[in-house]
Amino acid sequence: MHGIKRFLVLLISITFCGLMQLLVFPSIPYLVAIPNMMLIEVFSAGFLFGRRIGLITGVVCGLILDILGTGTPGFYTLILAWLGYGDGFLSEKMESEIIPVLYVILVVNEFLYHLYVYVFAFLIRMRFSFIPYFTKTVFPEFLLTMVIFLVVYGILIFVSKRWDLKVNKGEVRVV
Amino acid sequence: MSIFSSIVKFLKVHIFDHFTAKVCLVLVTGLCVVSLLYNYFMREDSVSVLTVIGAVVVPFQEGANKVGSILFKAEEERMDLVQARERIAELESQNADLNRKLDEADSLFVENEELRSLLYAKKRLSDYEMLEAEVIGNDGINCFERFTINRGSMDGIKPDMNVINNDGLIGIVTEVGLNYSIVTSIIEDGMNVSAMTKNGHENCIVSGDLKNSGMSTLILKNALSEVDLTKDSTLVTSYISDKYLPNLLIGYAKDVVLNNGSLTQSGTVKTAVDFSRISYVLVITTMREELQEVE
Numbered sequence: 001m002h003g004i005k006r007f008l009v010l011l012i013s014i015t016f017c018g019l020m021q022l023l024v025f026p027s028i029p030y031l032v033a034i035p036n037m038m039l040i041e042v043f044s045a046g047f048l049f050g051r052r053i054g055l056i057t058g059v060v061c062g063l064i065l066d067i068l069g070t071g072t073p074g075f076y077t078l079i080l081a082w083l084g085y086g087d088g089f090l091s092e093k094m095e096s097e098i099i100p101v102l103y104v105i106l107v108v109n110e111f112l113y114h115l116y117v118y119v120f121a122f123l124i125r126m127r128f129s130f131i132p133y134f135t136k137t138v139f140p141e142f143l144l145t146m147v148i149f150l151v152v153y154g155i156l157i158f159v160s161k162r163w164d165l166k167v168n169k170g171e172v173r174v175v
Numbered sequence: 176m177s178i179f180s181s182i183v184k185f186l187k188v189h190i191f192d193h194f195t196a197k198v199c200l201v202l203v204t205g206l207c208v209v210s211l212l213y214n215y216f217m218r219e220d221s222v223s224v225l226t227v228i229g230a231v232v233v234p235f236q237e238g239a240n241k242v243g244s245i246l247f248k249a250e251e252e253r254m255d256l257v258q259a260r261e262r263i264a265e266l267e268s269q270n271a272d273l274n275r276k277l278d279e280a281d282s283l284f285v286e287n288e289e290l291r292s293l294l295y296a297k298k299r300l301s302d303y304e305m306l307e308a309e310v311i312g313n314d315g316i317n318c319f320e321r322f323t324i325n326r327g328s329m330d331g332i333k334p335d336m337n338v339i340n341n342d343g344l345i346g347i348v349t350e351v352g353l354n355y356s357i358v359t360s361i362i363e364d365g366m367n368v369s370a371m372t373k374n375g376h377e378n379c380i381v382s383g384d385l386k387n388s389g390m391s392t393l394i395l396k397n398a399l400s401e402v403d404l405t406k407d408s409t410l411v412t413s414y415i416s417d418k419y420l421p422n423l424l425i426g427y428a429k430d431v432v433l434n435n436g437s438l439t440q441s442g443t444v445k446t447a448v449d450f451s452r453i454s455y456v457l458v459i460t461t462m463r464e465e466l467q468e469v470e
Contacts, residue, residue, distance in 0.1 A: 023242070050196075051196045052199070055196055055203065059203055073210050073214070074206065074208070074209075075207075077203065077207050078207035078208070078211070081207070082204070085196060085200045088196070
């Protein structure tokens with residue numbers, strides 16, 4: 001029963017995040033950057049349900065990005081799978097979750113993600129301009145991701161507590 | 176039922192339990208790396224998995240994009256359109272208003288310029304009595320080869336009176352009605368004017384030509400070969416004419432060549448008056464004969 005509920009929660013949240021990232025946010029006029037919804041989803045799944053689910057979520061989200069985006073198959077899958085696994089691994093080791101700590105981990109996630117994208121999408125083609133890439137694309141995305149993360153993670157925590165799905169029994173505190 | 180559950184149990188014990196997260200991660204990583212390397216090295220001639228999947232996914236994407244555009248873009252564009260239309264209407268009315276004012280100002284400006292130049296001409300040629308007149312009709316298509324002015328015998332106009340404006344000689348009155356008269360300009364085909372150079376007083380003939388109709392250009396004939404028309408190119412009416420008053424500016428000699436026999440030279444004359452636009456003229460009421468009588 002737990003499995004079905006978890007599956008439902010993941011299915012709905014992945015669909016929601018995918019739609020938001022690929023459809024809703026790009027259509028909103030005057031938005032500077034698109035928050036990285038898939039990363040939020042993978043991060044949340046990893047922290048809520050452990051490394052196995054984090055890995056699966058990472059693979060699914062990465063495949064969605066690979067298929068609906070225009071890239072090489074496996075490009076996003078690889079990094080998101082690793083991030084999901086790593087987050088799950090971290091959550092299993094952590095006693096309690098404090099929001100600032102989560103933020104730090106999210107920032108590290110974002111940084112690793114963008115470093116990966118930069119190295120394998122730009123550096124490999126001899127594009128060395130990291131600073132413009134960082135200031136124009138990465139930094140606005142960081143900020144937006146921070147804000148949206150609270151909403152998504154809050155909803156997921158609420159639902160999984162209600163249905164008693166959470167693997168890591170640590171308490172979520174603001175400070 | 177028992178067979179089914181035993182199969183599930185067998186699968187779980189022997190296969191699924193081996194798929195720990197670590198194994199899965201290694202598998203996923205391996206698959207991704209293989210896919211990436213395959214795409215990186217075999218890019219040109221490989222049929223990407225994505226092209227196959229794309230055939231299924233793209234129609235869905237298009238539909239989704241349509242939904243997205245209905246949600247946001249349409250609203251945005253509608254707002255822009257409403258604002259743009261309001262702005263256009265506003266600007267159009269403003270533009271019409273300004274255009275009307277500009278037209279008024281333009282016509283006033285042109286009228287003012289012309290009257291001012293007539294006044295100047297009148298002062299300059301103060302030896303002669305003059306009458307200003309307005310052009311009210313034009314026989315030619317573009318150029319004023321024959322045109323009607325609004326003065327006639329009632330105002331004292333007689334045939335063969337010279338017509339000028341500020342720039343120079345225009346032509347001669349050929350027909351006179353009660354309150355109108357017709358002026359034939361010097362560019363009309365067959366009109367001949369006896370001309371001379373302004374400084375040297377060397378005579379020549381300047382005549383209108385059908386070929387140059389509409390170009391404010393005259394034919395120059397019978398200029399003696401000693402005259403250097405490149406140096407002294409300004410041509411005025413000469414003293415030997417019986418119709419034209421002397422010293423009225425005709426134009427400037429151009430393209431002068433020596434004729435066969437080296438006795439005379441010929442060329443063209445660019446008239447001082449722009450015959451494509453004439454709206455006010457001066458009629459010199461002093462006649463050539465009167466001038467001779469006085470002399």
